[in-house]
Amino acid sequence: MSGQRVVAGVDGSPESDLAVRWAARIAAQRRLPLHIVHAIHVAGLYYGGGGMSGVGAFIALAQEDAAKMMNESIALARAVGPNLTVTSEMPSIAASSALIELSRDAKLVVVGKSGRGEFTGMLVGSTAAAVISHAHCSVAVIRHRPDVLAVPAGGPVVVGVDAGPNSDHAIALAFEEASQRRAPLVALHAWSDVTYDSTGGATRVPVQWESIEEDERRAFAERMAGWGEKYPDVEVHRELVRDRPRHALLEQAEKAQLVVVGSRGRGGFRGMLLGSTSQALVHFAACPVLVARPYEG
Numbered sequence: 048m049s050g051q052r053v054v055a056g057v058d059g060s061p062e063s064d065l066a067v068r069w070a071a072r073i074a075a076q077r078r079l080p081l082h083i084v085h086a087i088h089v090a091g092l093y094y095g096g097g098g099m100s101g102v103g104a105f106i107a108l109a110q111e112d113a114a115k116m117m118n119e120s121i122a123l124a125r126a127v128g129p130n131l132t133v134t135s136e137m138p139s140i141a142a143s144s145a146l147i148e149l150s151r152d153a154k155l156v157v158v159g160k161s162g163r164g165e166f167t168g169m170l171v172g173s174t175a176a177a178v179i180s181h182a183h184c185s186v187a188v189i190r191h192r193p194d195v196l197a198v199p200a201g202g203p204v205v206v207g208v209d210a211g212p213n214s215d216h217a218i219a220l221a222f223e224e225a226s227q228r229r230a231p232l233v234a235l236h237a238w239s240d241v242t243y244d245s246t247g248g249a250t251r252v253p254v255q256w257e258s259i260e261e262d263e264r265r266a267f268a269e270r271m272a273g274w275g276e277k278y279p280d281v282e283v284h285r286e287l288v289r290d291r292p293r294h295a296l297l298e299q300a301e302k303a304q305l306v307v308v309g310s311r312g313r314g315g316f317r318g319m320l321l322g323s324t325s326q327a328l329v330h331f332a333a334c335p336v337l338v339a340r341p342y343e344g
Contacts, residue, residue, distance in 0.1 A: 052080045054153040055124075056146050059085075059116040062159025066189040067123045069335060070157035073187075075128030076227065079154055083120050083135040086142040087113050113137050143177040150182040160190035160329060179310065179338050185220060188329050188336045202304035202334070203231040203284070207296055209309070210238075210266040217309035217339040218270065222278045224305055224337070231282040233303070234271055237295040238263040238287070256289070263287065293327040300332040310340045 055070035057063045067083065074081040087109060117135050124133050138145045150156050156178065179186050206221030208214050218234070225232040238259070264287055275283055288295050300306050306328060328336050 052082050052153055054082045054084060054146065054149045054156045056142060056156070056158045057083055057085050057116065057120045058159070059119070060159060062189065063120070064123055066157050066159040067120045068127050069187070069189050071124035071127035071131055073155065073157070075131050077154070080132040080134060081124055082149065082153070083117065083124065083133065084145055084149060085113050085117055085120075085137050086145045087137050087139055110137070146178050147181050147183070150184045153184045155185050155187055156182055157187045157189065160188055182340055185340050186338045188338070190329070190332070202302060203233045204228065204305045204307065205233045205235060205296065205299045205303040206307040207292060207309070208234050208236045208267060208270050210263065210270070214270060214309045216341050217307050218274060220337065220339040221307040222274055222281055224307065225281045226278050228304065230304060231284060233284045233286060233299055235286045235288070235295055235299055236263065236267040237290045237292040239289040239291065260287070260289065296328060297331060300328070300334050303334045305335055305337055306332055307337045307339055310338055
């Protein structure tokens, strides 16, 4: 990930304000510029008719409101980082398209969990799916929590590790974040997505848990190999648990300052960005969630 700036999507909601402040803090710490974006989907404003003069007045009002919102977002960012370089734009396209395109030269895209306007329900609908699935850099999701910036000094960075190579991007980003934050890293591998010994039916297939656990432990070690040497400053704690990923990650998120997950997975994290694990993390994690994607600029 070699992008040169942090991009924050805004819409004036409380989640958006938190996202701007969080993005500003990251940009200031990493000495990167911050680019704030509010998409005004002009095509959608024509729906309902009313004549061209009426539409023009409505668009002008929307643009005026957007400019005020943008100024407020810039002020929030500068309050966090007085020396921060802040730029902004209000493209006349859909929010997902704007953020995906801007992610081409970004280090990170930051969005709120939900909002209004072009970002309404973005993390339960097509906009979130598009941004998380197609962004050219990693995406941070900030949910509305009053103390989201007041993370305990000793809070760790937590990374979800699966058995396949697709989690390497998440591991790399998690080590980078832990090093930058001078925080310990908890690497979590939850390998039981189904409780086999509690399934219904008259006949139950015996499960050799010891053998499965040993295989998972070996795969976990392979995924983590070499990272400690690359980041000797990061204190690493490995957690191998027989549990569903969402349960284990949500529990860890209670005491974490950040949870990092991959954009794709297999094994315990299979399909996580399309299913219950990602939804649970985005909606209920007690800290920001960072979805790691390989840089594709």
